[in-house]
Each structure stands twice: as C-alpha cells, then as structure tokens.
Amino acid sequence: MLVLKFGGTSVADADAIRRAAAIVGAQRGARVVVVSALAGVTDALLQIGEVACADEHAALRALDGLTARHHDVARAVRHAERRRLLSAGIDGLSRSARGAVAAIRAAGRARPTPASADRLVATGELWSSRLVAALLEDAGIASRWLDPPEIVHTDARYQAATPDLVPTARAVDKLVRPLLASDRVVVIGGFIGSAPDGSTTTLGRGGSDYSAALLGACLSADEIQIWTDVDGILTADPRVIAHARLVERLSYAEAHDLAIFGAKVLHPATIQPAAARNIPVRVLNSRRPDATGTIIGPHTDLDVDPRLTxxxxxxxxxxxxxxxxxxxxxxxxxxxxxxxxxxxxxxxxxxxxxxxxxxxxxxxxxxxxxxxxxxxxxxxxxxxxxxxxxxxxxxxxxxxxxxxxxxxxxxxxxxxxxxxxxxxxxxxxxxxxxxxxxxxxxxxxxxxxxxxxxxxxxxxxxxxxx
Incomplete structure (x- = not known):
C-alpha cells in the first residue's frame, strides 16, 4: 500500500499532471494520491486575501485569473462529460472563494483573520485534487476524489492546525479503505482539514507532506513517497551551494532536523507519523522517476558514519x-x-x-x-x-x-x-x-x-x- 504525494511543481500544469499519472499508473496495489495546489497558487490566494481587505474588485480579478488557469488545465481532459463535470466543479469552488473574498472585505479588518484566510487558501488544493482525479481517470486509472475536510480532523488553530488522530483514523477506515478495497486510487488534496465545528483549517505551509504522512500512518502504508522537482534531499540547498550532492539515506531524526532548520523538501511534521509506524519515506523527482531519490527510515547504522551528512x-x-x-x-x-x-x-x-x-x-x-x-x-x-x-x-x-x-x-x-x-x-x-x-x-x-x-x-x- 503506497501513499504518493505530489508537490506544486509536480502538478503545475497538464503536462506535469500527466507525468504524475504515469507515475501512479506504474505502481501496483492500493494507492492514495495526495496533492498540493498548482505551483504558485497558494501564494497567490494568500495575496488575494490581503488585497481583499482594501480592494475587493482587484482581489476578484486576481481570483478570476486563477480560475482561468485551472480551466486551462481542465481542457486537457479528453472525455467530454468528465471535462464538463470538472469545469463545473472548478466554477463551484471559485464561487466559494469569491464568497470568502467578500467576507474578508466585509469584516473591515486590515488583514484577514486566520479562519477566513484558511477558507480562501484551501481552494488551491481543492482545485488541484479535482484536476488530478479527472486526469487519472482520463489515463485509464480508476480513481475517486475525496473531500479532505471529511478525512483530516484537526483542532481550531487556523493556519497551523494540529490533527486529531482518533477521528482522522476513523474517517480513513470509513471513507478511504472501502475505495482502496474496490481497486480505486483515492485522490485527496493535502494541507486541508476541518475544525471540530466543521470550519476549514490548514496544517501550515508545506502541510501536504504532513497530510500524506498522516494518511500513511492511518493506513499502515508500506511506503510514503514525496514527489517533487529535485532528485531527493541534498547535502545543502542547491540554490546556495550549486555543488550540493544527493543524500541517498537519512535517518528519521536527521530528516526532521533538516526540515526544522529550513530544508524545503519536507514539512517538519512529516516525519513523526511515519517514524511512529516505522514507514519509510522516499523523496523522488517527478521529472526523473527512475532516479534513486532519498530514502528516510530508522537507518541505525548511520550512527557510525563519521562524516557530516x-x-x-x-x-x-x-x-x-x-x-x-x-x-x-x-x-x-x-x-x-x-x-x-x-x-x-x-x-x-x-x-x-x-x-x-x-x-x-x-x-x-x-x-x-x-x-x-x-x-x-x-x-x-x-x-x-x-x-x-x-x-x-x-x-x-x-x-x-x-x-x-x-x-x-x-x-x-x-x-x-x-x-x-x-x-x-x-x-x-x-x-x-x-x-x-x-x-x-x-x-x-x-x-x-x-x-x-x-x-x-x-x-x-x-x-x-x-
């Protein structure tokens, strides 16, 4: 059983999503696909929320531009009825986002409240996950989209919510496992959850990794795969040190510390659910799916390596x-x-x-x-x-x-x-x-x-x- 998470650059456009579909199709057995928003969309939605505080019309124009971008991707779906339903779904989510913009403006605050920001920014993963599910079906991969707030339950700390594992595991058993048993690939937007009152929460920036790890732990996955635009975890940020090289193996503790101190490949909270169940986490390049990548696990033999990692x-x-x-x-x-x-x-x-x-x-x-x-x-x-x-x-x-x-x-x-x-x-x-x-x-x-x-x-x- 695999959980495959695709980051924003790995679902940036129709071509990227087709590559992701090929990766999913090449795997066998039960699969859950977790996706981030299309590259740049989360930042754009956060900016729209800020603009909405002073200029609702400007915010709505920017939102219309994002909606059009998702419709451009949807045109890659070949099946006419599937494409029509997908377009209707994109428009429905856009209307909900417009409502969030109007609410932010009506509040008359200098900045959006965390709750209103979460309601708006969650649109990105809801859009992208619907696109991925439709394009998987278009590629002949039986799949089913699930609404992430129905799966991931959290506290009410908006923009940095903490998952509540008991109701989340219960929802996974009720909604996810039956679909996997029927040979469906389950597609879920990452990053998003729901507070006890049903309102939308988010897990913080990079939280789609965390979503993937939570689902992997609840399902006792064989492996959690993080698909991104680099070959794995490197010895340093390649934007700073161009000659940084691939680290093929990391311990859970090493990966956690690198994430805490700023490494962008993983969300810091990703490691704990995987380590608790001893589930390997593999970081891979969606543009080079045959590359080795980085495998994160217990790796107790790394204790004797005298070198800096x-x-x-x-x-x-x-x-x-x-x-x-x-x-x-x-x-x-x-x-x-x-x-x-x-x-x-x-x-x-x-x-x-x-x-x-x-x-x-x-x-x-x-x-x-x-x-x-x-x-x-x-x-x-x-x-x-x-x-x-x-x-x-x-x-x-x-x-x-x-x-x-x-x-x-x-x-x-x-x-x-x-x-x-x-x-x-x-x-x-x-x-x-x-x-x-x-x-x-x-x-x-x-x-x-x-x-x-x-x-x-x-x-x-x-x-x-x-």
Missing part, C-alpha cells in the same frame, strides 16, 4: 536573551520563560541556559511585546534581530569532542552569536547574522564534506579560510 539554514531568526533577576533556581526560571513562549504560540528553534541567562532563538514573527510583558515581573530581555540559525546534521559525526572548536575554525572571522549542541541528530547549531548565513553554510558544507583532510572533525586544517 548535510547542512540547512533557517532565516528570519531573532535571538532573545532573557536575564533572570534572581540567580537562584535557574531551572524554575527557564520553565517560566518557556511557559510564556508556549502561551504565545512561539516555537523555539534553539535554546541555551547558562547561569541566570537563557538565550532563545525564535522566528521573527513572534509576538515580542507580549513575551516581554509576560516575563517583565522576573526577568529583563534583550533582542538581537536579523539572524539565521544554521545546523549541521550527522549522527555519527556528533561524537567528536572537538567538533565546536573545529567548526569555529572553519568559520574563521564569521561572528557567531550562539553555539549549541542540541539533542537528536544535529550535533551542531549556530546562530549567525543573516548576511553571513550563506557563507556559513558553504564553509561548513565544503569543509567537512569535501576537504580531503577533513573527513573527520579534529583533522580539519585550521588554515582553510585563508
């Missing part, structure tokens, strides 16, 4: 230094700070506790005014903005005691604001100025992966930056 960077980070006014009970102090962060919904990227000082790296989007108010009674706060967090992943590599020394030697005169050795597969994490992020990535990547004398930390030539 990959590097990743998370930009848009602020370093928050919290200084307790009471030097006693530092653990209690740290617990209070993390409680305030959790109350504000602020995820922590990195943290380091030294004496009465807690340094926490968080995203720039955090509510810093609210945080400062929350800790004002017991601590002082300093903020350092315009930073990036860089991580180096490699579980066997982490055992080297001279790792930090050698890494700092590689970076030379690059200012480093924080150094941490988190638990898990990331033996090294650094916070640097955003302006130095790319050079930091390159120096770590090339120094510990490609230098002939640097296959292990401790062997690195200290003159490498000259």
């Amino acid at each position: 990959a590097v990743a960077c998370r930009s848009g980070v602020t370093l928050v230094e919290v200084i307790s006014r009471d030097t006693r009970g530092r653990e209690f102090f740290a617990a209070k700070v993390f409680h305030v962060l959790a109350q504000g919904g602020t995820p922590v990227v990195l943290a380091d506790l030294c004496g009465n000082r807690l340094s926490v790296a968080v995203d720039d989007s955090a509510d810093f005014d609210g945080f400062c108010s929350g800790v004002a009674a017991f601590a002082d706060v300093r903020l350092r903005r315009g930073l990036a967090a860089v991580c180096a992943v490699g579980r066997g590599w982490s055992a080297e005691p001279r790792l930090i020394r050698d890494a700092l030697a590689v970076l030379g005169d690059t200012p480093v604001h924080m150094v941490a050795r988190p638990s898990g597969s990331s033996p090294l994490a650094l916070v640097v100025d955003e302006a130095h992020a790319e050079s930091t990535l390159t120096r770590l990547h090339d120094g510990f992966l490609f230098e002939a004398n640097a296959s292990r930390p401790g062997d690195f030539p200290l003159a490498v930056n000259q």
Whole structure:
C-alpha cells in the first residue's frame, strides 16, 4: 500500500499532471494520491486575501485569473462529460472563494483573520485534487476524489492546525479503505482539514507532506513517497551551494532536523507519523522517476558514519536573551520563560541556559511585546534581530569532542552569536547574522564534506579560510 504525494511543481500544469499519472499508473496495489495546489497558487490566494481587505474588485480579478488557469488545465481532459463535470466543479469552488473574498472585505479588518484566510487558501488544493482525479481517470486509472475536510480532523488553530488522530483514523477506515478495497486510487488534496465545528483549517505551509504522512500512518502504508522537482534531499540547498550532492539515506531524526532548520523538501511534521509506524519515506523527482531519490527510515547504522551528512539554514531568526533577576533556581526560571513562549504560540528553534541567562532563538514573527510583558515581573530581555540559525546534521559525526572548536575554525572571522549542541541528530547549531548565513553554510558544507583532510572533525586544517 503506497501513499504518493505530489508537490506544486509536480502538478503545475497538464503536462506535469500527466507525468504524475504515469507515475501512479506504474505502481501496483492500493494507492492514495495526495496533492498540493498548482505551483504558485497558494501564494497567490494568500495575496488575494490581503488585497481583499482594501480592494475587493482587484482581489476578484486576481481570483478570476486563477480560475482561468485551472480551466486551462481542465481542457486537457479528453472525455467530454468528465471535462464538463470538472469545469463545473472548478466554477463551484471559485464561487466559494469569491464568497470568502467578500467576507474578508466585509469584516473591515486590515488583514484577514486566520479562519477566513484558511477558507480562501484551501481552494488551491481543492482545485488541484479535482484536476488530478479527472486526469487519472482520463489515463485509464480508476480513481475517486475525496473531500479532505471529511478525512483530516484537526483542532481550531487556523493556519497551523494540529490533527486529531482518533477521528482522522476513523474517517480513513470509513471513507478511504472501502475505495482502496474496490481497486480505486483515492485522490485527496493535502494541507486541508476541518475544525471540530466543521470550519476549514490548514496544517501550515508545506502541510501536504504532513497530510500524506498522516494518511500513511492511518493506513499502515508500506511506503510514503514525496514527489517533487529535485532528485531527493541534498547535502545543502542547491540554490546556495550549486555543488550540493544527493543524500541517498537519512535517518528519521536527521530528516526532521533538516526540515526544522529550513530544508524545503519536507514539512517538519512529516516525519513523526511515519517514524511512529516505522514507514519509510522516499523523496523522488517527478521529472526523473527512475532516479534513486532519498530514502528516510530508522537507518541505525548511520550512527557510525563519521562524516557530516548535510547542512540547512533557517532565516528570519531573532535571538532573545532573557536575564533572570534572581540567580537562584535557574531551572524554575527557564520553565517560566518557556511557559510564556508556549502561551504565545512561539516555537523555539534553539535554546541555551547558562547561569541566570537563557538565550532563545525564535522566528521573527513572534509576538515580542507580549513575551516581554509576560516575563517583565522576573526577568529583563534583550533582542538581537536579523539572524539565521544554521545546523549541521550527522549522527555519527556528533561524537567528536572537538567538533565546536573545529567548526569555529572553519568559520574563521564569521561572528557567531550562539553555539549549541542540541539533542537528536544535529550535533551542531549556530546562530549567525543573516548576511553571513550563506557563507556559513558553504564553509561548513565544503569543509567537512569535501576537504580531503577533513573527513573527520579534529583533522580539519585550521588554515582553510585563508
């Protein structure tokens, strides 16, 4: 049993969807297909929501352009009646989106509420999944489209909803399994869920990966396949390091850490459902379906590999230094700070506790005014903005005691604001100025992966930056 997820670039137009259909048709057995919105559509819908706050007519014109794009793809369906029904479905979804735009404008707010934004942006995956289901049928692959909010149940945290696994598993048993038993390929839009009151939620950007992993876990899939526009997970972002190379095998922990620290191939939450059921996750290129790709699994033998595996960077980070006014009970102090962060919904990227000082790296989007108010009674706060967090992943590599020394030697005169050795597969994490992020990535990547004398930390030539 396979779950195949196709990203936006893999369903960008009719030709891309035909390639996806060929991939699905080449597989045998039960299959669930999860799709993202067509490339660029999610960003366009979010922008339409912003525009709608001030200019409803401009927002509707942009929405009409997106509707026309989906109709262009629908014209590739050869079967006349199927094409007619598909076009009617596209128009129906467009009318619902127009209603969402009108509601955003009527609310009179400077920005859409998270709930109204979710209602609008979900249109992308609803459009794309209907297109994929129709083109699969057109290719002779028996398929059935399912409405994602009927399957994935979540809490009411709009734009970053958390799935509720019990009702989701129940819906999978009721709606998905019978179709698979009748030899139908099930097609579902990713990213979308429903709150307890039935309103539309989304799982956050990149959430279609998460949808695929949830469905794979509920179905005890043999494999979850993530089809994208690259050959797999690379040792670094190829837009930054052109000579980055393919990583053929990653552990669950390594893949999770790379995603947390900014690797774009996977949503960070994808790994947990797969790891809980020990389901392999394979990342593949829809334009090169015969390529090896990257396989993510337990891979305990990777612990003995002494080399760096990959590097990743998370930009848009602020370093928050919290200084307790009471030097006693530092653990209690740290617990209070993390409680305030959790109350504000602020995820922590990195943290380091030294004496009465807690340094926490968080995203720039955090509510810093609210945080400062929350800790004002017991601590002082300093903020350092315009930073990036860089991580180096490699579980066997982490055992080297001279790792930090050698890494700092590689970076030379690059200012480093924080150094941490988190638990898990990331033996090294650094916070640097955003302006130095790319050079930091390159120096770590090339120094510990490609230098002939640097296959292990401790062997690195200290003159490498000259």
